[in-house]
Amino acid sequence: MLYLELFLQGLLQGSIYALVAVGLTLVYGLLRILHVAHAGLYTLGGYFAVLVFNSTGSLMLSGIVAMFGVGILGVIIYRLCYEAILDQPPYVPLIASIGLFIAMEELYRILFGSYGVSYTNPPLQQMLPLGGLYLREGEWVTILVSIILIGGLAWLSSRTRLGLAWRATVTDPQMAESFGIDPIRVRYLNFFIGSALAGTAGMIVGILNNLVEPTMGSVPSYKALAIIVLGGLGSVRGTLVAALALGVVESFGTIYLGNVLNRDAIAFVFLILVLMVRPQGMFRGV
Amino acid sequence: MGYEISLLTFMGISIIGSLSLNLITGFCGQVSLGHVAFVGIGAYTASILTKADTTFFVALLAGMLLAGTFGVMVGLASLRVRHDFLAITTMGVNFVFLGVVREQEWLGGELGISSIPDPGFGKLGFLALVLGCVILVALLSLQIRRSWMGYVFEAVSGDEDTARMLGLDVSRYKLIAFALGTALAGLSGGLYAHHVRFIFPDSFAFVESITLLAMVVIGGNGSILGVIVASALLSVLPQWFQFIGDYKLLLYGSLLFVVMRFSPGGLAGLAQNLFPKSKKSFVPKENQ
Amino acid sequence: MKLKNILSLIPALFMFFGIAWAETVKVGFNVPLTGFAAADGESALNGAKLAVNQANANGGINGKQIELVIYDDQASPKEAVPIANRLIEKDGVKVAVSGSYSGSTRAAAGVFQAAGIPYISAYAIHPGITRAGKYVFRTSFMGEVQGRAGALLIGQTMQLKRVVVITLKNDFGKSLAAGFKAEAANFGIDIINEYEYSIRDRQFGPIVAKVRADKPDAIYASGYFFTAGPLVNQLRSGGVTVPVIGQEGYDSEQFIKIAGAASEGVIITTSLDRDSNSPETRSFITEYEKFTGNKVDMVAASGHTALNVVITALRKAGTSNPEAIRNSIAQTQLTAATGHISFNGLGEVRKNVQVQIVRNGDWHYHSEIRDQKLLAPPES
Numbered sequence: 007m008l009y010l011e012l013f014l015q016g017l018l019q020g021s022i023y024a025l026v027a028v029g030l031t032l033v034y035g036l037l038r039i040l041h042v043a044h045a046g047l048y049t050l051g052g053y054f055a056v057l058v059f060n061s062t063g064s065l066m067l068s069g070i071v072a073m074f075g076v077g078i079l080g081v082i083i084y085r086l087c088y089e090a091i092l093d094q095p096p097y098v099p100l101i102a103s104i105g106l107f108i109a110m111e112e113l114y115r116i117l118f119g120s121y122g123v124s125y126t127n128p129p130l131q132q133m134l135p136l137g138g139l140y141l142r143e144g145e146w147v148t149i150l151v152s153i154i155l156i157g158g159l160a161w162l163s164s165r166t167r168l169g170l171a172w173r174a175t176v177t178d179p180q181m182a183e184s185f186g187i188d189p190i191r192v193r194y195l196n197f198f199i200g201s202a203l204a205g206t207a208g209m210i211v212g213i214l215n216n217l218v219e220p221t222m223g224s225v226p227s228y229k230a231l232a233i234i235v236l237g238g239l240g241s242v243r244g245t246l247v248a249a250l251a252l253g254v255v256e257s258f259g260t261i262y263l264g265n266v267l268n269r270d271a272i273a274f275v276f277l278i279l280v281l282m283v284r285p286q287g288m289f290r291g292v
Numbered sequence: 293m294g295y296e297i298s299l300l301t302f303m304g305i306s307i308i309g310s311l312s313l314n315l316i317t318g319f320c321g322q323v324s325l326g327h328v329a330f331v332g333i334g335a336y337t338a339s340i341l342t343k344a345d346t347t348f349f350v351a352l353l354a355g356m357l358l359a360g361t362f363g364v365m366v367g368l369a370s371l372r373v374r375h376d377f378l379a380i381t382t383m384g385v386n387f388v389f390l391g392v393v394r395e396q397e398w399l400g401g402e403l404g405i406s407s408i409p410d411p412g413f414g415k416l417g418f419l420a421l422v423l424g425c426v427i428l429v430a431l432l433s434l435q436i437r438r439s440w441m442g443y444v445f446e447a448v449s450g451d452e453d454t455a456r457m458l459g460l461d462v463s464r465y466k467l468i469a470f471a472l473g474t475a476l477a478g479l480s481g482g483l484y485a486h487h488v489r490f491i492f493p494d495s496f497a498f499v500e501s502i503t504l505l506a507m508v509v510i511g512g513n514g515s516i517l518g519v520i521v522a523s524a525l526l527s528v529l530p531q532w533f534q535f536i537g538d539y540k541l542l543l544y545g546s547l548l549f550v551v552m553r554f555s556p557g558g559l560a561g562l563a564q565n566l567f568p569k570s571k572k573s574f575v576p577k578e579n580q
Numbered sequence: 581m582k583l584k585n586i587l588s589l590i591p592a593l594f595m596f597f598g599i600a601w602a603e604t605v606k607v608g609f610n611v612p613l614t615g616f617a618a619a620d621g622e623s624a625l626n627g628a629k630l631a632v633n634q635a636n637a638n639g640g641i642n643g644k645q646i647e648l649v650i651y652d653d654q655a656s657p658k659e660a661v662p663i664a665n666r667l668i669e670k671d672g673v674k675v676a677v678s679g680s681y682s683g684s685t686r687a688a689a690g691v692f693q694a695a696g697i698p699y700i701s702a703y704a705i706h707p708g709i710t711r712a713g714k715y716v717f718r719t720s721f722m723g724e725v726q727g728r729a730g731a732l733l734i735g736q737t738m739q740l741k742r743v744v745v746i747t748l749k750n751d752f753g754k755s756l757a758a759g760f761k762a763e764a765a766n767f768g769i770d771i772i773n774e775y776e777y778s779i780r781d782r783q784f785g786p787i788v789a790k791v792r793a794d795k796p797d798a799i800y801a802s803g804y805f806f807t808a809g810p811l812v813n814q815l816r817s818g819g820v821t822v823p824v825i826g827q828e829g830y831d832s833e834q835f836i837k838i839a840g841a842a843s844e845g846v847i848i849t850t851s852l853d854r855d856s857n858s859p860e861t862r863s864f865i866t867e868y869e870k871f872t873g874n875k876v877d878m879v880a881a882s883g884h885t886a887l888n889v890v891i892t893a894l895r896k897a898g899t900s901n902p903e904a905i906r907n908s909i910a911q912t913q914l915t916a917a918t919g920h921i922s923f924n925g926l927g928e929v930r931k932n933v934q935v936q937i938v939r940n941g942d943w944h945y946h947s948e949i950r951d952q953k954l955l956a957p958p959e960s
Contacts, residue, residue: 007793008789008790008793011789012786012789012790015785015786015789016786018785019783019785034376038376040376040379087549087553090553091552091553091556094556095513095556096323096375096376097317097323097379097505097509097513098509098552098556099552100323100379101505101506101509101510101548101552102548102549102552102553104502104506104545104548105506105544105545105546105547105548105549105550105551105552106545106549107545108541108542108544108545108548109542109545109546109549110545111541111545112539112541112542112545112614113542115614115618116538116539116542120618120619120621120622121619121622121834122619122806122834122838124834124837124838128840131813131817131840132817133817133818133819135819140789140792140818140819142814142817142818145785211782211783214783215782215783215809215810215813215838216809216810216813216838216839216840217782217806217809217810217838219806221616222782224616224780225780228383228387228498231380231383232380232383232384235376235377235380235381239376239377256786257785257786258786260775260777260786260787261775261786261787261790264775264776264777265395265774265776266395267388267391267392267395268390268391268394268395268749268776268778269777269778269781270387270390270391270778270780271387271388271390271391271392272391273387274383274384274385274387274388274391275384275388275391277380277381277384278369278381278384278385278388281369281372281373281377281381282369282372285372285373285377286377287377293669294665294668294669294695295662295665295666295668295669295670297665298661298662298665298691299662302658302661302662394749401754402749402750402751402753402754403706403707403708403751403754403755404683406686406706406708406711406712407708407711407712487661488657488658488661488687488690489687489690490657490683490686490687490690490708492657492682492683492686492751494683495657495658495683530652530654530659531659531662531663531666534651534652538613538614540614540652540654541614541615541654
């Protein structure tokens with residue numbers, strides 16, 4: 007039973023990682039940019055949600071603002087920041103992104119305070135044992151939401167014209183353009199979806215911890231990078247598997263390897279081992 | 293004068309650190325996001341040795357050797373993975389280094405190593421030593437750039453596959469770049485440890501690797517002068533900006549962003565644009 | 581004397597008083613104001629500022645106003661060393677306080693010690709800090725001392741035996757755990773398991789699941805409000821109902837805000853007794869809330885206490901001789917917001933441990949630990 011619970015906890019953590027990492031891999035697949043500032047959008051989702059909820063009490067409204075507000079901001083960041091430097095060597099957008107991320111964290115601290123913001127009446131905190139497994143309401147919801155969102159993304163990408171246009175652009179931008187697909191619109195969509203997912207993750211984590219802090223994006227910022235590389239840069243399926251696998255490895259590692267290596271180091275040892283065996287990541291990416 | 297001396301000493305140590313990364317990332321084009329791990333290896337090695345009564349210079353050298361050795365191992369990784377994959381792998385190296393150091397009590401664990409012995413040169417003497425090292429490293433970089441090695445580095449940085457087709461032993465030179473760059477990072481670490489005389493895992497956190505990379509990139513990837521200027525400025529910026537107080541880091545992040553967004557060639561690129569007729573090539577060919 | 585001569589003295593007299601008026605007593609203060617440690621920095625600074633304001637309102641140091649010379653060290657040793665040099669040389673401080681974390685404090689301590697300027701660590705707990713030399717003092721508990729107190733609290737006061745230890749992986753958590761483990765057997769405690777987490781962790785699902793399987797009598801968990809809050813919340817939601825005992829890292833309103841209803845009944849070892857009748861403590865609590873609009877926390881109380889030690893020493897020893905100031909600090913017998921303060925030979929504080937408990941959403945008195953033998957900090 008304990009092992010099952012640890013496994014489930016791992017999946018839970020993994021699904022949060024997945025929500026963040028998928029957006030990152032979408033951006034990488036299309037534009038070859040390591041979009042570190044993505045983690046800043048994750049934090050923003052947390053802030054939007056807690057601020058809206060604390061003033062309106064509506065979880066629905068918080069969710070909408072978190073998803074769409076952050077999605078739109080993601081597109082704006084693409085326009086203002088990345089569009090002009092796409093043809094530069096890869097470390098240029100990387101450092102620009104890192105600079106942007108640092109600035110965002112500081113902005114959050116200056117605007118919303120260094121102590122962080124909590125929910126005055128935190129939702130979904132009650133315990134909901136199902137089948138002998140002890141998870142809180144918020145945790146069950148997390149798993150559900152992740153399945154819906156990522157499943158929805160998979161459906162979108164494989165069954166709709168929009169998804170087709172997206173996949174075509176990723177595979178061969180010139181060919182796609184010659185078929186009349188507007189690459190700019192695809193990029194906007196890409197950033198919108200990826201950022202919206204990150205914003206949702208931020209909201210979820212804010213609820214689960216009852217704490218939204220300016221620096222809560224620090225860990226996802228580099229962990230998500232590790233995950234998308236593990237999964238095979240650009241492969242959504244790979245990212246998903248890598249995220250879940252990492253969550254489970256961390257879960258067991260925290261308990262049984264805790265005094266050998268800390269959590270972050272476990273993740274990266276895992277990464278390095280995989281990469282030495284399969285340098286392109288677990289799945290073939292783009 | 294103690295204040296100015298300590299600032300200049302930190303500046304010098306930062307310059308050595310960023311010049312060492314410049315060899316790997318700037319000259320040879322291998323992006324390393326975990327460079328400070330090697331600074332750390334040098335720091336810890338030198339400190340443990342001097343606390344065990346080893347002579348300062350021997351300890352420093354030992355730190356460089358050990359850092360360089362680990363550097364070659366990471367360099368081997370660079371033969372398997374490239375570009376973004378390599379960047380993330382090197383980031384991983386940083387975290388694994390931290391993870392190991394945090395858990396090992398003989399390395400100080402979370403408490404780090406305190407009361408590192410004073411090498412005995414006095415503040416001014418130590419500064420002279422650091423500046424001497426800066427000059428040596430800068431000259432070494434210049435010499436490498438002008439040499440055949442520099443040529444191969446530039447070829448690998450530009451287009452690795454073509455370089456291989458031309459018959460260049462790409463693997464060997466990548467390893468050399470890593471060995472040299474990480475050994476010099478170890479030097480920077482040993483000097484740092486004996487200046488502050490206290491080190492702990494947080495001194496070598498991932499954010500410090502980013503800082504080093506930022507110094508290289510803002511200076512102008514590959515440009516020795518640019519990197520020196522950028523490191524000098526960025527390392528003492530927080531002290532100068534004390535009066536800005538609350539907005540210091542915000543400014544730092546925005547600066548990184550603005551420079552990359554509007555002048556990706558860094559300071560060197562900026563200089564190139566302002567003085568196009570200058571004979572000196574500030575920027576390696578690929579950024580023009 | 582001729583009138584002309586007397587009149588000519590008047591400008592000299594003005595100058596003399598003017599200088600005395602304008603002259604301030606400078607106390608150095610390095611504190612993290614930006615970066616990840618900004619929250620604690622803010623609290624420490626506010627506590628320190630309050631102490632200075634209160635002293636200035638009472639005539640300062642023999643008529644001279646106290647000026648806090650503040651620099652942001654971002655909790656980084658690299659920044660703290662130049663700041664220490666700057667305080668000593670450019671600002672000419674004869675005494676300084678650290679409102680910052682262990683790394684920066686330890687680095688700065690070396691500089692102050694070498695320059696013979698007394699330096700007090702308000703809340704940084706690294707053991708190496710006071711070992712930098714005789715000019716360095718600390719007004720907060722060493723981790724291992726507080727850990728021992730925790731063992732007494734759980735084993736003796738609460739009579740609980742089977743304990744799970746959850747340790748924050750940094751110098752604070754590790755030294756707390758070390759102190760706890762050293763004394764655990766003496767109080768009949770059996771440590772069934774120990775789990776570690778890092779300072780950035782906020783989700784403790786795996787640990788909660790394992791603790792539930794362990795079925796302990798009590799949990800001894802180290803952390804700060806931003807880790808302990810989520811941890812306690814998740815423990816309770818996870819069905820773990822046994823007492824949770826923490827330390828002064830929890831001691832903040834923020835902990836109660838984050839953990840919500842789960843914070844009820846949490847017990848901590850700390851230095852601040854919010855139910856205290858001591859006028860120093862009461863006045864600190866009321867005036868701090870008026871000054872900042874926030875409720876008090878441990879870090880603010882530490883900053884306040886450290887400054888009060890400095891102010892008292894300055895009043896006794898004068899403001900110009902660092903050696904005299906240092907000796908005065910060493911002989912401190914002061915009742916501050918955090919209780920009666922004195923120092924041992926190493927510069928470590930001797931004071932009682934307050935035990936607080938959360939009742940009805942607020943911190944309240946639970947008990948006190950006065951065993952000075954148990955609490956004796958190391959002498960070297």
